[in-house]
Structures are given as structure tokens and as C-alpha cells.
Amino acid sequence: MTGFAATRDRGAAHVPVLGLTVLYDAQCSLCTFLSDWLGKQRQLVPLRLVPAGSDEARHRFPGLDHRATLGEITVVGDGGQVYQGAAAWVVTLWALREHRPLAHRLSTPAGARLAKGATLAAAKWREAHAADRWGAGAYQWGEGWRYDPNAGWTYEAPACDSGNCSTGSTR
Numbered sequence: 001m002t003g004f005a006a007t008r009d010r011g012a013a014h015v016p017v018l019g020l021t022v023l024y025d026a027q028c029s030l031c032t033f034l035s036d037w038l039g040k041q042r043q044l045v046p047l048r049l050v051p052a053g054s055d056e057a058r059h060r061f062p063g064l065d066h067r068a069t070l071g072e073i074t075v076v077g078d079g080g081q082v083y084q085g086a087a088a089w090v091v092t093l094w095a096l097r098e099h100r101p102l103a104h105r106l107s108t109p110a111g112a113r114l115a116k117g118a119t120l121a122a123a124k125w126r127e128a129h130a131a132d133r134w135g136a137g138a139y140q141w142g143e144g145w146r147y148d149p150n151a152g153w154t155y156e157a158p159a160c161d162s163g164n165c166s167t168g169s170t171r
Contacts, residue, residue: 015079019046020095021060022088023074026051028126031073038092045095073119086115 022038024031035049050057052069061076068074068084075088083091086106094103106115 015077015081017045017077017079017081017091019048019078020091021048021050021076021078022092023050023052023057023069023076025070025126026054030122030125038096041099042097043095044097044100047092047095072123086112086119089119090115 022035024035026032026035038047039049050060052074053066057064057069058066064074064076064082072084073088073092075083075091077083077091090103090106090112093099093106096103105111
């Protein structure tokens with residue numbers, strides 16, 4: 001086994017990660033497959049799997065850009081840490097018993113290139129299969145937009161409990 005040089009401590013010891021929330025696109029077949037797979041893995045750090053852009057996600061993380069979470073995997077640590085893209089994949093693997101050694105390898109400079117490549121490949125797959133979403137039933141697109149093949153696009157403003165919400169559509 002090859003050793004890797006330790007990286008500079010970024011203060012992680014002061015904010016331990018005791019749980020992670022993985023936000024995934026529930027309308028994406030690859031994302032739901034991976035979410036199901038994650039739920040079946042032995043976890044060293046508990047994972048909560050929450051659909052991105054859902055009411056639950058908005059309630060748990062009101063300050064997060066929920067539109068962005070639909071476009072890129074986002075993982076939120078219980079200490080407020082936010083990981084996106086390749087870093088989100090690495091931290092998710094780090095939480096899994098069988099895959100923590102792989103996460104450590106992917107956190108090196110060489111491994112980070114591989115993790116980024118895997119993330120880009122998943123994004124390309126999602127892009128290529130985005131048309132599949134339109135064929136079966138309605139498609140939700142965050143921020144209150146919904147497309148139904150029979151009715152077209154409709155907008156329903158999200159609930160506003162804080163009184164500090166947008167009053168108009170952004171699309």
C-alpha cells in the first residue's frame with residue numbers, strides 16, 4: 001500500500017462531522033439509484049438522504065441555494081459544512097465503512113482529478129438523459145416550477161413563513 005503525504009489541518013478537528021445530509025435530484029434515475037445504494041451501505045457517519053429542492057431540504061437548510069443543489073450533488077455536514085461536486089462525493093464515500101480508504105485516496109491531488117472526472121462523467125450522463133424526465137409524468141424544477149406534458153409549465157409560489165420571501169417568479 002502506498003502512503004500519502006498528510007495535508008495541512010483545516011480545523012476539522014474543531015468541528016467534527018457526526019452526520020451528513022446528501023441532497024440528491026429525485027427526478028434523476030442515476031441519482032435515485034445512488035441514493036438507494038448509499039442507504040444500503042454500512043455507514044461510519046450517518047447519512048440522511050433528502051431530495052434536493054424539497055420542502056424538507058428548504059426547511060433544514062434555509063440559507064442554501066436550493067436551485068444549485070438540483071444541478072450538482074450537495075452534502076451538508078451537521079456542523080454546517082457544505083460540500084459540492086467532487087468534494088461531496090469524496091465526503092460521502094468517507095462516511096461509508098467499505099469506501100473510506102477510497103475516499104482518502106481521492107482526497108489526494110491525483111485522486112481529486114479522478115473524483116472530478118467521475119463527477120463530470122455523472123453530469124454528462126444526467127445531461128444526456130435529461131430528456132427521459134419529460135417522457136413520464138410531471139417534472140419538478142425547484143422554486144415552484146412544474147412541467148406536466150398535458151398542462152405545460154405552471155408556477156406555484158413556495159410557502160413563505162419568514163415574511164422575507166420573493167413575490168415573483170424568477171423564470
